[in-house]
Amino acid sequence: DAMVIQNPRYQVTQFGKPVTLSCSQTLNHNVMYWYQQKSSQAPKLLFHYYDKDFNNEADTPDNFQSRRPNTSFCFLDIRSPGLGDAAMYLCATSIIEETQYFGPGTRLLVL
């Protein structure tokens, strides 16, 4: 089945230690998104790629970076995680920028 895959499902890192979350898709969608979701809140968009065109949200901290080496893969790099960065990170994809399909998420814990 075509899907959005996120690895790992759970990630533990130390305060200030760089961490990378990965997302892959078999849907061949041209748009990929990264969201941050904290408890009892709606997902918050961090950035998205329209093909290779990177679009950063104005309020996304510089601590968050992303890479999309090809259509199928997208990475979220957190350069110096703080305690406030503990959250669920969601990857989503879409054909053009409309109906989005989400992966299962990666739960990040910062110690």
Add this chain to the structure above:
Amino acid sequence: GQQLNQSPQSMFIQEGEDVSMNCTSSSIFNTWLWYKQDPGEGPVLLIALYKAGELTSNGRLTAQFGITRKDSFLNISASIPSDVGIYFCAGHHNAGNNRKLIWGLGTSLAVNP
């Protein structure tokens, strides 16, 4: 940022009851989406609506795109325990550079067997 008004915030119902939730916006949307999220999982798309007045069903779920394009509702008929979760509405303006989804705050549904 902009958010949709989603209500109710939470619901606790008996198994077999019908459920209704809705979202309203102060601006016009071209797309309405309804997602369900289980604890520790990503949102799963339930229904997508693309046309004003559109009424779409997916099993026991029915959703409508309001005629004014500023609202949408989701109904669940004959609820079962696995309907438990958080339901989010999301809208898309689909205009110019404003391409991101606008989200409601979610409706938390609990079903008593």
